[in-house]
Amino acid sequence: MKLLAGINHVAVLTPDLDRLVRFYRRVFEARVEWDLQEENVRLALINVGPNAILSAYELASVDMPATRPRFDRGRHDHLGYNAASEEAFRELRSRLRAIGATDGVVTDVGPARLFCFTDPDGWEGEVLWMKPGVPWATHKRPAHWEIVDLD
Structure with missing residues (x-):
């Protein structure tokens, strides 16, 4: 069940x-x-x-804290959003870059590509595109993550 x-x-x-x-x-x-x-x-x-x-x-x-580095944000570090498709991933990256909410750096972690953004209150989010048919078990260690050039 x-x-x-x-x-x-x-x-x-x-x-x-x-x-x-x-x-x-x-x-x-x-x-x-x-x-x-x-x-x-x-x-x-x-x-x-x-x-x-x-x-x-x-x-x-409410007092919004200044943006802090990853893992120094308290118990809720960031929120990850699944892009509906690779095309949607690219569109969201473009929209967020246009308003200065992301630098647009895309990281390949194995089963997914992701980029980070910050909302108006400083909360960090990630947009992920999950590669079709690639299981989570193929996730790479951070030292092996790759920066992807989409431009």
Whole structure:
């Protein structure tokens, strides 16, 4: 019996929900499924793709930390998004480069190619294109990752 069908949502905090929604709409063609204002908090469910919801809470008092290096960000280091295809991977890279949210460096880790981006609140994301038919077990050690030139 399969017990889970994926991750339902990831909760994020933001001081500016409208800005965050604009970013995810522009880049990922996301849509807001629900937007609620109550007392001192606003919540929006941002649908960024199949089974991928950002549950974004706007809190005026939230203090966004400065961008920090990988593995020095606390318990939630980054969020990885699956591109729907290699073409979608390239399109997302292009969109994120156009707005300065990524340097566009693509890394081949074996079963996937990926690039990193930073959203308006400093949360790092990765976009991955999973190579068809290549299993996770072929993942390379970081010392063997390769930079790929897509330009």
